Amino acid sequence: MSVHLSPEQLALQAKAREVAEGTIRARAAEVDRTEEYPWDHVATMKDAGFLGMTIPQAYGGQSKSWLDAVLVIEEMAKCCSIAGRIAVETNMGAVSAIMAYGSEDQKKMAADMVLAGDKPAICITEPDAGSDASGMTTRADKRGNRYVVNGKKHWITGGGVSRLHLIFAKVFDEQGNFEGVGGFLAIRDETEGLEIVRREPTMGLRGIPEAEIAFNDMELPPSALVMPPRGLKKGFADLMTAYNSQRVGAGTVALGIMEGAFDLALAWSEEREQFGRPINEFQGVQWRLADMSIKIAAAQALIYKAAESGADGFPDKMMAAQAKIFTSENAIQVVNDALQMFGARGYSRNLPLERMARDVRMFTIGGGTAEVLRNVVASDLLKKKLPQTRDGYLKAGRTAAE
Numbered sequence: 001m002s003v004h005l006s007p008e009q010l011a012l013q014a015k016a017r018e019v020a021e022g023t024i025r026a027r028a029a030e031v032d033r034t035e036e037y038p039w040d041h042v043a044t045m046k047d048a049g050f051l052g053m054t055i056p057q058a059y060g061g062q063s064k065s066w067l068d069a070v071l072v073i074e075e076m077a078k079c080c081s082i083a084g085r086i087a088v089e090t091n092m093g094a095v096s097a098i099m100a101y102g103s104e105d106q107k108k109m110a111a112d113m114v115l116a117g118d119k120p121a122i123c124i125t126e127p128d129a130g131s132d133a134s135g136m137t138t139r140a141d142k143r144g145n146r147y148v149v150n151g152k153k154h155w156i157t158g159g160g161v162s163r164l165h166l167i168f169a170k171v172f173d174e175q176g177n178f179e180g181v182g183g184f185l186a187i188r189d190e191t192e193g194l195e196i197v198r199r200e201p202t203m204g205l206r207g208i209p210e211a212e213i214a215f216n217d218m219e220l221p222p223s224a225l226v227m228p229p230r231g232l233k234k235g236f237a238d239l240m241t242a243y244n245s246q247r248v249g250a251g252t253v254a255l256g257i258m259e260g261a262f263d264l265a266l267a268w269s270e271e272r273e274q275f276g277r278p279i280n281e282f283q284g285v286q287w288r289l290a291d292m293s294i295k296i297a298a299a300q301a302l303i304y305k306a307a308e309s310g311a312d313g314f315p316d317k318m319m320a321a322q323a324k325i326f327t328s329e330n331a332i333q334v335v336n337d338a339l340q341m342f343g344a345r346g347y348s349r350n351l352p353l354e355r356m357a358r359d360v361r362m363f364t365i366g367g368g369t370a371e372v373l374r375n376v377v378a379s380d381l382l383k384k385k386l387p388q389t390r391d392g393y394l395k396a397g398r399t400a401a402e
């Protein structure tokens with residue numbers, strides 16, 4: 001255990017484990033095979049009080065900490081990656097940004113929707129603007145008493161099942177002057193012009209859709225703008241601060257998946273006999289298990305510490321980045337090692353290892369790639385901005401040839 005957990009947190013963890021080891025584990029393979037969003041998992045987690053736990057009590061939530069949410073996400077992800085991701089997205093990311101920066105009406109609306117079972121979608125990435133989110137071309141033009149939004153997003157988690165959408169767009173005033181990047185709230189099926197275009201055929205995490213979404217002259221009132229207190233110019237940075245919680249959450253899903261794979265491998269190492277003895281009597285297997293456990297312990301420590309760093313707000317940017325990089329990269333290795341320990345059986349769809357290997361592969365990509373997050377860590381270490389655009393370097397006094 002990397003940080004001290006209170007008796008309440010230990011009880012929460014035990015409850016989450018019990019819930020996850022029931023129908024959530026039992027249905028995980030089917031959710032992957034059918035590629036259908038598990039509304040039954042949502043209902044189970046709602047009944048257990050795991051949706052919107054971090055929402056303040058004043059809005060119907062439980063005012064739980066990021067670490068509380070992490071404990072639940074970890075247990076869910078050990079049994080089913082999709083349940084883990086639902087726990088992330090109903091406690092962190094978009095909902096946490098709205099609860100921090102939204103108006104009273106927006107907070108009430110988001111809290112009610114999440115507590116009723118909606119997993120909000122956060123729409124940032126575009127076909128030509130991935131790591132470089134500032135290159136987005138989705139725009140919101142002020143026209144009288146409304147904004148008109150046009151553009152396209154892709155790889156939006158929950159596209160087609162989520163109702164509440166937090167959509168990022170470049171905002172222009174009546175004269176066409178750029179004002180900054182704003183986040184707008186829109187509700188699918190209630191907002192004309194919000195179109196779910198298609199679903200991505202993903203490698204893993206198949207129980208939750210990743211979709212391309214288009215905005216075609218989508219009209220929104222100014223009250224749909226989640227206006228951070230510092231105004232539009234600095235507002236995007238504020239909203240991105242909220243995203244540090246999502247990064248800790250995504251890392252936690254990877255942590256849970258690797259722990260789930262390790263538990264299977266540990267048990268199998270005792271059960272499987274070759275050369276007349278359990279395979280865990282071979283030193284090669286023992287050392288592999290030891291290395292896997294070290295990676296898990298280190299990853300868990302980083303995740304818990306990053307979650308704790310947000311006790312008075314959002315998790316620290318650098319700690320969240322370090323935790324997500326380390327956990328996502330090591331989780332891929334640990335799951336791969338676990339699969340290897342099962343021999344041919346590990347390669348079969350009859351066991352969950354191949355599903356875990358497909359699922360866990362995502363976490364070095366979504367929510368900021370491991371490479372881009374290394375830029376975040378380096379920038380913090382070097383105490384300077386590290387512009388990635390060519391003209392950014394030119395502004396920093398370099399020549400184009402460099």
Ligand SMILES: Cc1cc2nc3c(=O)[nH]c(=O)nc-3n(C[C@H](O)[C@H](O)[C@H](O)COP(=O)(O)OP(=O)(O)OC[C@H]3O[C@@H](n4cnc5c(N)ncnc54)[C@H](O)[C@@H]3O)c2cc1C
Pocket residue numbers: 121122123124125129130131132154155156157158205210362365366367368369370371372375388
């Ligand atoms: C399953 C899944 C779910 C997702 N969910 C969402 C969602 O809900 N909402 C949303 O908005 N987005 C979502 N995304 C998108 C995700 O955030 C982006 O994929 C990610 O930011 C990377 O963008 P890209 O795919 O365009 O890759 P690119 O930016 O094109 O990067 C390609 C490669 O270049 C590297 N690279 C780029 N720039 C640099 C640099 N400056 N330094 C070093 N290396 C660099 C990257 O690390 C990567 O390896 C999701 C993605 C996945 C896979």
